[in-house]
Amino acid sequence: MIGRWLAGNRGFAVAIALFAVLFVTYNLMHTRGFSTAVLVQNANESVAIGFVAMAQTVPVLMGGLDLSVGAVMTLSACIASVMVNGTMGEIVFGAFVTLLAGTSFGFMNGLLVVYGRIQAIIATLATGAIAIGLALLIRPEPGGDVDGDLGWALTNTVWDFADTYGLAQGGEAAWLQPFINIPVPLILQFGIACLVWLPIKRTVTGMTIYAIGSAEGAAFVSGLPINRAKILAYTLSGFFASCGGLYLAIQTSSGNADMVQAGAYTLNSIAAVVLGGTALLGGSGGVIASLVGALILRVISFYFRILDIDPLLQPLIEGLVLLAAVSFGAGRTFSIRNRLELFR
Amino acid sequence: PTIVAGPGADPTCFAPWSPDIKYMQWPAKTGPFKIALVNGFVGNTWRIQMVKTAKAYAEDPAIKDKIAEFKVVSTGTDAPAQLGAIEDFINQGYDAIVTIAVSPDGFDRVIKLADKNDVVLVPFDNVLDTDAVMQVNEDQLAMGRTWAEFVLKELAAAGKTSGKLLEVRGLAGNSVDRDRSLGIHEVLDASGGAWEVVQVVGNWDDGTAQKVTADAIAVNGQFDGIMAQGGTTGVVQALMDAGHPMVPIAGESENGFRKLVAAHSADGLKGISIGQSPGLVAIAMKAAISALEGNPMPQLISVPLPIADYNQLQDGANYWSDLPDNFFTVNEFPPCGVNVSGPAIMAQSEANTN
Amino acid sequence: MAAPIIALTGVSKSFAGIRALEGVDFAAFAGSTHAILGENGAGKSTLIKIIAGVLQPETGEMRLNGAPGRFAGPNAAADAGIICMFQELSLIPDLTVAQNISLSRPPRRFGLIDRRAQILRAEEVLARVRCEDVDPRTLVRDLSLSRRQMVEIAKALGRDPRVLILDEATSALTARDVQTVYDLLSRLKADGVSSLFISHRMHEVEELCDRLSVFRNGRHIETFAKGARSDAEIVRLMIGRDVTAKYPPKPAPVARPAVLQVGGLSWETALNGVSLTLGRGEILGIGGLDGQGQKELLLALFGVLRGVRATVAVNGKPGLPAAPVLAKARSLALVPEDRKTEGLMLSLSIAENMVAAAFDKVARGGIIDRTRVAALIDKGVEVLQIKAGSVDDAVSTLSGGNQQKVVLAKWLMTDPQIIMLNDPTRGIDIGTKQEIFRIMRQLAEEGRSILFYSSDYAELIGCADRVIVLYDGRVVRELTGMAITEEALVAASLNTGDAA
Amino acid sequence: MSRLGTLSAADRPLVIAFGFILVILAVGTVYTLSTTGTMPLLTPKYLLLQLQTGSFLGICAAGLMAVILIGHIDLSIPWTLTAAAMIGTAVGGPGAVPAALAVGLCVGLINGLGVAVLRIPSMIFTLGLDTVLRGLMVAQTGGYAPQDAATPLMLTLAKSSILGFPAALFVWAAVSVAVAFLLSRTTFGRALYAIGTRERAAYLSGMRTTRVIIGAFVLSGLCAALAGALLAGYSAKAYQGMGNAFLLPAIAAVVLGGTNVLGGRGRYAGTLIGVVLIVLLNSVLSIMQMPEALRQIIYGSVIIGMLLIYGRGDRVTS
Numbered sequence A: 001m002i003g004r005w006l007a008g009n010r011g012f013a014v015a016i017a018l019f020a021v022l023f024v025t026y027n028l029m030h031t032r033g034f035s036t037a038v039l040v041q042n043a044n045e046s047v048a049i050g051f052v053a054m055a056q057t058v059p060v061l062m063g064g065l066d067l068s069v070g071a072v073m074t075l076s077a078c079i080a081s082v083m084v085n086g087t088m089g090e091i092v093f094g095a096f097v098t099l100l101a102g103t104s105f106g107f108m109n110g111l112l113v114v115y116g117r118i119q120a121i122i123a124t125l126a127t128g129a130i131a132i133g134l135a136l137l138i139r140p141e142p143g144g145d146v147d148g149d150l151g152w153a154l155t156n157t158v159w160d161f162a163d164t165y166g167l168a169q170g171g172e173a174a175w176l177q178p179f180i181n182i183p184v185p186l187i188l189q190f191g192i193a194c195l196v197w198l199p200i201k202r203t204v205t206g207m208t209i210y211a212i213g214s215a216e217g218a219a220f221v222s223g224l225p226i227n228r229a230k231i232l233a234y235t236l237s238g239f240f241a242s243c244g245g246l247y248l249a250i251q252t253s254s255g256n257a258d259m260v261q262a263g264a265y266t267l268n269s270i271a272a273v274v275l276g277g278t279a280l281l282g283g284s285g286g287v288i289a290s291l292v293g294a295l296i297l298r299v300i301s302f303y304f305r306i307l308d309i310d311p312l313l314q315p316l317i318e319g320l321v322l323l324a325a326v327s328f329g330a331g332r333t334f335s336i337r338n339r340l341e342l343f344r
Numbered sequence B: 001p002t003i004v005a006g007p008g009a010d011p012t013c014f015a016p017w018s019p020d021i022k023y024m025q026w027p028a029k030t031g032p033f034k035i036a037l038v039n040g041f042v043g044n045t046w047r048i049q050m051v052k053t054a055k056a057y058a059e060d061p062a063i064k065d066k067i068a069e070f071k072v073v074s075t076g077t078d079a080p081a082q083l084g085a086i087e088d089f090i091n092q093g094y095d096a097i098v099t100i101a102v103s104p105d106g107f108d109r110v111i112k113l114a115d116k117n118d119v120v121l122v123p124f125d126n127v128l129d130t131d132a133v134m135q136v137n138e139d140q141l142a143m144g145r146t147w148a149e150f151v152l153k154e155l156a157a158a159g160k161t162s163g164k165l166l167e168v169r170g171l172a173g174n175s176v177d178r179d180r181s182l183g184i185h186e187v188l189d190a191s192g193g194a195w196e197v198v199q200v201v202g203n204w205d206d207g208t209a210q211k212v213t214a215d216a217i218a219v220n221g222q223f224d225g226i227m228a229q230g231g232t233t234g235v236v237q238a239l240m241d242a243g244h245p246m247v248p249i250a251g252e253s254e255n256g257f258r259k260l261v262a263a264h265s266a267d268g269l270k271g272i273s274i275g276q277s278p279g280l281v282a283i284a285m286k287a288a289i290s291a292l293e294g295n296p297m298p299q300l301i302s303v304p305l306p307i308a309d310y311n312q313l314q315d316g317a318n319y320w321s322d323l324p325d326n327f328f329t330v331n332e333f334p335p336c337g338v339n340v341s342g343p344a345i346m347a348q349s350e351a352n353t354n
Numbered sequence C: 001m002a003a004p005i006i007a008l009t010g011v012s013k014s015f016a017g018i019r020a021l022e023g024v025d026f027a028a029f030a031g032s033t034h035a036i037l038g039e040n041g042a043g044k045s046t047l048i049k050i051i052a053g054v055l056q057p058e059t060g061e062m063r064l065n066g067a068p069g070r071f072a073g074p075n076a077a078a079d080a081g082i083i084c085m086f087q088e089l090s091l092i093p094d095l096t097v098a099q100n101i102s103l104s105r106p107p108r109r110f111g112l113i114d115r116r117a118q119i120l121r122a123e124e125v126l127a128r129v130r131c132e133d134v135d136p137r138t139l140v141r142d143l144s145l146s147r148r149q150m151v152e153i154a155k156a157l158g159r160d161p162r163v164l165i166l167d168e169a170t171s172a173l174t175a176r177d178v179q180t181v182y183d184l185l186s187r188l189k190a191d192g193v194s195s196l197f198i199s200h201r202m203h204e205v206e207e208l209c210d211r212l213s214v215f216r217n218g219r220h221i222e223t224f225a226k227g228a229r230s231d232a233e234i235v236r237l238m239i240g241r242d243v244t245a246k247y248p249p250k251p252a253p254v255a256r257p258a259v260l261q262v263g264g265l266s267w268e269t270a271l272n273g274v275s276l277t278l279g280r281g282e283i284l285g286i287g288g289l290d291g292q293g294q295k296e297l298l299l300a301l302f303g304v305l306r307g308v309r310a311t312v313a314v315n316g317k318p319g320l321p322a323a324p325v326l327a328k329a330r331s332l333a334l335v336p337e338d339r340k341t342e343g344l345m346l347s348l349s350i351a352e353n354m355v356a357a358a359f360d361k362v363a364r365g366g367i368i369d370r371t372r373v374a375a376l377i378d379k380g381v382e383v384l385q386i387k388a389g390s391v392d393d394a395v396s397t398l399s400g401g402n403q404q405k406v407v408l409a410k411w412l413m414t415d416p417q418i419i420m421l422n423d424p425t426r427g428i429d430i431g432t433k434q435e436i437f438r439i440m441r442q443l444a445e446e447g448r449s450i451l452f453y454s455s456d457y458a459e460l461i462g463c464a465d466r467v468i469v470l471y472d473g474r475v476v477r478e479l480t481g482m483a484i485t486e487e488a489l490v491a492a493s494l495n496t497g498d499a500a
Numbered sequence D: 001m002s003r004l005g006t007l008s009a010a011d012r013p014l015v016i017a018f019g020f021i022l023v024i025l026a027v028g029t030v031y032t033l034s035t036t037g038t039m040p041l042l043t044p045k046y047l048l049l050q051l052q053t054g055s056f057l058g059i060c061a062a063g064l065m066a067v068i069l070i071g072h073i074d075l076s077i078p079w080t081l082t083a084a085a086m087i088g089t090a091v092g093g094p095g096a097v098p099a100a101l102a103v104g105l106c107v108g109l110i111n112g113l114g115v116a117v118l119r120i121p122s123m124i125f126t127l128g129l130d131t132v133l134r135g136l137m138v139a140q141t142g143g144y145a146p147q148d149a150a151t152p153l154m155l156t157l158a159k160s161s162i163l164g165f166p167a168a169l170f171v172w173a174a175v176s177v178a179v180a181f182l183l184s185r186t187t188f189g190r191a192l193y194a195i196g197t198r199e200r201a202a203y204l205s206g207m208r209t210t211r212v213i214i215g216a217f218v219l220s221g222l223c224a225a226l227a228g229a230l231l232a233g234y235s236a237k238a239y240q241g242m243g244n245a246f247l248l249p250a251i252a253a254v255v256l257g258g259t260n261v262l263g264g265r266g267r268y269a270g271t272l273i274g275v276v277l278i279v280l281l282n283s284v285l286s287i288m289q290m291p292e293a294l295r296q297i298i299y300g301s302v303i304i305g306m307l308l309i310y311g312r313g314d315r316v317t318s
């Protein structure tokens, strides 16, 4: 059973192992390792990139690519920075509008790819520019006033959440005690990942996403809903990216239409997907795996804070580690005995 | 920190931004202190020079004994990473964190955590839109005003009270870009002259600035004066390439710009150079230590604008004709005892090898 | 006779200016097994794709059980009980066998796919096609081609067809599986399911079908009941002319100098010490059940496999080529298994494909000599009689047989001494097959040597001067001249009794 | 045209892109007419200036096209360009341009090895190498003050003018002729198309696929490096981040020129026109003082709009 899973999810298994080693070592070296404070901090830092990595994964599974994920995240954050404040009702409405906007943007990407018949890479490169433009229109300068309580509640532990909103007797309820030290961002991230992705994976449309990545022609003649799946993939991508944007806005209580940051997020999302073991050609891999990939990416940079490394050598080391990490699986290339298998 | 009455410690160095600025005081601690510098991205000379200045200043005899540990990380333009690094240093028990914020907003959480743990957080250069932390900066609005005043003065001297001006702006959406531009336009509007201003976006980058300036000249013909927020060397390059007559120009403190002004001021390239100094980091560090020692500190510390116009340029003193163009010339702030010359430390090893 | 279950009238379809079907009238009846015959490119696959809702006809109308109708997509056809097994398989390599079997209509629970039920269902239909050895949880990617075809058949069965369409569904099957399919089809027929059956193997058609329709050049030529026409007549209908001898005559056995000597060739688990000698001007057949290492043998000799252990001499020069480019330099050529992904670059032009292997021959210092290229292409088209509008058209516009000729032409341009053919006639019609056999013999007479793997015993018997039979990665039998008989081949393939 | 030359008979993108260039110029001219009453955009001076600054992008795009044709991408262009310029000027003297090209060669080799031998997706390997190069340049600048002044040769190549035309234009033209020849008339060029169409078939046809892939990346690295040397000449110096503005426009130019992003199809003439289109579009938007927000939106819409027009053609013929 486990053997079969490992065989089918080799990349994912390697990613989990790599992450575990890196994360445990980091905590061992940290003066306050294995504490809630450190875990909360680590979790907060990883949410946005985690969501963007998830966003990237869905099109990649289909053999596509979404170069607009960073920009859609930025656009969503800017919308949230305007909308997410006021009464509880207004906050919820604002969050809903934010997610709806990002999701619609993804839907539009899907329409362009399916009915516009434009290669995904270039279509999303272009819509990414449009998203940044819109973000700049909404937020010409960084700022905004996202509800501060919400920011505090969502970027801390379950106890802080309960405490902030006076739930479960201010976090003191007995039933809550086993959970009080769990960081809310972790719950949000994995919760949304599992609640949204796992069921979708078990629908025909969701499975079609994999089928398209594997053999599009065969998927079509088998009567799978190709168009619907493609549109769904980009829509989900937009949804996950806007989750990232919404969280980013809440975390920073502001929005910032930063083009450079958007570009960096997009590129990092691809790196995270690869580190998670999803094939860029599509067909195999998964959203949760990319989440782990994103965590690896993050954990690498944690080390600069606890090790004494010349600050001007840090970018170089970061680059080398990234190269090394993505080359990790390359050893397999040399163990392939039939060279035709190299050309998938 | 608690809000206290002024005046603060060492007011010649830690000058309050304005008379009505409030003062902050932290409980005094005994050193030596653990200090971290959380930088944003590093892919340009200014930041590299800033990091080197910080490292050099941490070794300065004046403060060396007060620092137990000094760590520098660069997080890129990624806001969560920067916030995470700051929080991590708070968790690790650092006493002070100086930082160049990637965004003027969004630091509420780390400010709150820093306060809870009595950690002194000092944003500088790109400061925050908040008065809850102690910050160090030059007055960008004043910089813009001084630029415009200079250009108007030079034009007036040449008998011009109206004309066409070129404004080369910085990164769109950045507050520094906004403030500098506001300062410029404030003065232009107040002057009452009929100024037509052509704005182009140079991104504070020599290449972009050069390209957009060349385009602007090709399309608009001649300008009477130029105000460039950055990439000024590129702007002058474009001017010379296009055979544009030399006109009054206000710009940043790049060594290359100063070289060009020094060489061509007689031909009409009457320039003023005001810099955002990488040496700000040293003042931020010094301010952090002062705060940790329990001194009252102004919430917003104004570092005087390092101004040099074409009459004041002096080779080897405020520009270096034998050094590359990319360095930012102003680094020292004598009133603060900050005497680490940026170009000097940057040039160090090359001087050794030559 | 009852109303036809499917009836097409005046159906036409063209691709980028190529007429694939023209004014076709066609009808199929309930409970019958109906064969569709025709040369490569006759339009058979196009016809069934229209029936299955994959393609939309340009003109004409379709009636289902007498009512006019047309399917918007493959699913609509499936809903009407029309299930199709396509020539290019429709399995998803990265999904499991179970997922593939219930691909578009999986069992659900609470609206979500029920994995357990999926596996049970897969096990059940796999049992129906006697493929209990296939684990429903393996990825299709990891199955051999013949297993995949069986899974494809299982997938079709699992969808409860009322009309089952098989487009060359048996081309890669082993003899045992073919028998299983025969049994299945007759059982389905008894249950009132009608089948449309496309195959280039006449004996299959004769064994299975009760009605036959012949197509040629996109036109429906004739439909008749089994037995109404002789084989020769059918072939004449198909290719529009008389066919004489099926295989060119073999020369008398002579002693031949060896051009290729292989000793103890081993690779992974697939090859366990193959030894063979190929003589100059000889056609050496490779036989055996599918998957006994024949493909790997050819790939190994062509330098594709890593970690091969063997003593090899090509033209007396020792050493195994380490890459195809080096094999080519030593006058080897390989016509690979899958022409669509290995033999051709489908979206490039015919011309571009024809010179793909011979570029270095027509270039000096890396710069291509265009006049020599043009001459080479003209020669290739002429020698192989490739039927193409223009050599600048994409090779994908050619029918399967002509595509295979382009692959052959590509290699002939390198002037090879040793030509390895991996099942070159798979899915190719009789007329084209004959041409390929003729070309093979002609090449051998020119002094070239041919190593020829075929999954069809008849071809080995008809063509090869000598046959080696592989079993479990070893040569178990060598047959020469008159000893090459079906019985001997079958016995050797199963490695029974008197193995050599 | 020979039979091989008509590989991609898709002249449509070329014609459409060319038409759009005229539209851009017309819009820009209407703008300047309405604001200043002049038509500077139609003067040779302006157009030559655009071509001069466009030549850096054009040279990058020429190399990138080879990589895109094999179905890969080179994301390391920005810092290859920068590193070449910075190392070139640091070496200085007559060795400057060769040193810059050597940087490009090395980067191309490493990229090629990573993609062709280690089989790491180019999307990620070249991105990693870009990061490494940035790190190296930060370390180099931080280590000491490298000389950054352009050498006379760089200045001449980038800025001087020959017969009234900028020298950079001649360099671009030379690169263009070389790349166009390489693509259409050499075994290397034809192998690029074959690999981009189906690498497996190309390999089994006995093509040296590994070497060709490495060659494509080397070509891209060399072109980026040459562009870096020229750009250093144009700016009279090399500086951190000078290549940042080139990657996305180069990709856009190649694609707007009709090259298939997935490889196998495309003509060099298209890339040439794509570069001119992108350069003029940027310039006119800048002249119109378009705020960054609208500029991005227009930029994206133009790419999508044009590809939609190209695509509609497909639908009609099929």
Ligand SMILES: Nc1ncnc2c1ncn2[C@@H]1O[C@H](COP(=O)(O)OP(=O)(O)OP(=O)(O)O)[C@@H](O)[C@H]1O
Pocket (backbone or CB within 6 Å): A216, A217, A218, A220, A221, A223, A224, A225, A226, A227, A228, A229, C073
């Ligand atoms: N041979 C083929 N291989 C791959 N894709 C094909 C093939 N033939 C057609 N297509 C494409 O597949 C798509 C049709 O998919 P399908 O009819 O399954 O859509 P759908 O998702 O079911 O749509 P809807 O949700 O509206 O029902 C079309 O875009 C068509 O161009």
Ligand SMILES: Nc1ncnc2c1ncn2[C@@H]1O[C@H](COP(=O)(O)OP(=O)(O)OP(=O)(O)O)[C@@H](O)[C@H]1O
Pocket (backbone or CB within 6 Å): C015, C016, C018, C019, C020, C038, C039, C040, C041, C042, C043, C044, C045, C046, C047, C087, C396, C397, C398, C399, C400, C401, C427, C428, C429
């Ligand atoms: N997608 C396509 N694009 C262009 N031409 C096509 C396409 N599909 C089929 N054709 C052409 O239509 C004609 C009929 O093809 P079809 O596949 O129906 O033949 P077939 O009888 O099935 O041949 P085979 O026995 O080789 O499978 C051929 O000339 C073929 O080249």
Ligand SMILES: [Mg+2]
Pocket (backbone or CB within 6 Å): A225, C073
């Ligand atoms: Mg449908």
Ligand SMILES: [Mg+2]
Pocket (backbone or CB within 6 Å): C044, C045, C046, C087, C167
């Ligand atoms: Mg067919």
